[in-house]
Amino acid sequence: MKVLHLYPNLMNLYGERANPLILYLYLKNKGIQVTVEERDFGDEINFKTYDVVYIGSGLESNRKQAVKDLFKYREEILELIESGVIFLATGNSFEIFGRNIYSEASFYKSLGIFDFETSEQSKKRFAFDVIFETEFCAKPIIGSINKCTEIHGIEDHFFKVNFGFGDFYNSEYEGIRKYNFFGTHITGPILVRNPYFLENFLDLLLKRVKGEEVFNDKKREISNTGILNKSFETYVRRAYELTLLRLKTLEV
Amino acid sequence: MKKFTAILVCKVLRFIGKALKRGTSLPGKIALKIDPNILKKIEMPRRILIVTGSNGKTSTVEMIAHILEKNSKKFAFNKGGSNQIQGVTTFILDDCNLFGRAKSDIFLFEADEHFAKRMLNFFKPTHLLITNLYRDQQVRNGNPEWVYKGIEQSVNNTDITMVLNANDPLVSCFGFNKENTVWFGFDNMIGTTREITSVYNDGKFCPKCKNFLEYEYYHYNHIGKFCCENCGFKTAKTQYTGNYTEEEKEGFLINNEYKIKISFENISIGFYYNLLAAFAGSNLLGIKAEDICKSLESFVSKIFRVVKFDLDKYNGVLLISKHENSVSYDQSIRVIVEYNEPCTAVIIVDNISRKYSTNNISWFYDIDFEMFKSEKVKKIILSGFYCNDLAVCLSLTEIPIEKISVFEKIPDCIKYLRDNTEGKIFVITCFSDKDKFLEEVAVCDVNEIDS
16 A cells, blocks of 8 residues: 655644654554655656555645645646545645635635635634544544635535634634545644544545455454554543543533 | 823833732833834834744843843843733833933843734834744744744834844845844754754755755754755854854854853753854843853853752753743753663643643654653653653654653652652653642752743
8 A cells, every 4th residue: 555645844834744654554553565655845746656645734835835846747636536546635735725825915726626715814823723523433523723724615524613613714614525535724643633533544545445345344453562552542542532521621 | 292191101000010019011001002102202222132033032031131231231121021012111111211211221122923023013123133933832823934924024124133043044034135134153063963853854945935955964953054056045154153062062162262161961952052142142232252251151050941859869850841842842852862871751741831722732743752762761751631642642653662651640650750760850841831740849959040
């Protein structure tokens, strides 16, 4: 299995290297041969060879560079997404896949894979914690957002807002989930902080790559050797529960 | 007339406030109500220095204040760094006579990055010193570029002399192709590397043109000597140049002439920059280089943020670090690893921010915990509300899992330390959490300044 970590330097602001890392470790732990390839600004990218693509958040000026760099791959990326290859885009990186990005003085065209529009301003930054819900996972998603943009025009919502706000101020929905493209403004190690979401994400990945039988294999017991041992599972779940509980207290 | 009333009211309120031991923001608040432009009408001192940046501003300002004091300068400074314009207004009007003329010859301000840009809208300093701009406090600052843009708008087209860290690419943008810039930086530093050692590289791309930035060397993180072949952006020629080499281990040289002695242990690498910045700042405020060196000798031992303590038979050191600030954590971990004797490391993250409600732990993944692989670090104890998140983060490194113990409650962590410590104890934590640990142990020596 091949994981593409797109722009590990250009789009790197909030410890998001943890996301491809945890994918790699879990897959390896399940006995699957997996490689993570990093492709940065200016590198040649053969998108067709990957099973899953991850891209994290970056400076607003770097996101613009990413758009510039990716434009030549637009058709390839569109084809890939429509064929169901899994994409996870966190933070402002998912705005790259929308139509236009407007700032106060000007605008630039983005990839236009999806129909939504992004508007950016330089007066106020929104940084806050969230609880989101999604059909994709029975348990709520926790995370933190740090943005200066609003997004309008998403129809295929990824999340329903439980705490915090969504695509724009007071919006009840956040992010986009269409085909197997997952885009959210949640930044940082989302897959590490949300172990139940990670499980379903891995299931989806395995189902696509290995077929139905692995998907039905519900044995989630992980071996007690290596990094992902039992105590790791305990830490991950406890961290999730504690933070969720604290956020719920704030919510009231 | 409005000006006169505003000053008078402010002074009276301040007088009463002092007697009642009240805070400093109310008099300034009322004065600003009476005359919103009051600060622009004041006859300011000939020299005003504002110090800002992510790390080291408190230390730098305290050092400059000490140097000014030792050299009998008539100056005023906002000790502890009030981050409200009302407090600063009180401070300035308090120093003025009733006609609005400042009594001091120098004003010295510490302002956090967010506040600095606000402050610049009320009055202009003669000098603005920027120590560095790192990933820090997301809720307050957003990201480093966001901070840069905020300050840049306020200093553009002014005649403020910028005093800048030439080894920090983002800070260097303030002075690129601009006159009126004074640069400080290190040519040589012990521990300099050819390749970056931290887990992320904020110097990968030129902040001006976004092409790749080439580094000749890194002093730490993305601080070093850089050059962009595309647009010519590079580390500027420094007027204040530090040289810290093996031969001069007990201190370092500035401009190959002035020796700054350092006589204490557990110093973090960023502190050398604070000393250099303080040297540059006070020199620009009119103190002779020789006099600065002399003044610093009587000061340095007081400034470093280290608390020594005893826990039963064990000696410990608490290194005050900044949560949400991976550079600060990297530097503290480096101090522990460079100690190079058997030790037990403790990390406490219980409350991420004093000012804001945040549960954002993404900064853990920006810290180079891999350094803890060192065989001298025998045990790693994680404690506080976020100890499980820390444990997850450390599990993803190559640190042997057996080294790690996890305690949600800080008293449980201390209990464990009583029976299981190996070597010296090093604690890394923030201002917001330090007392939760220190009130349980015997503090022997507090050499720190709260910010």
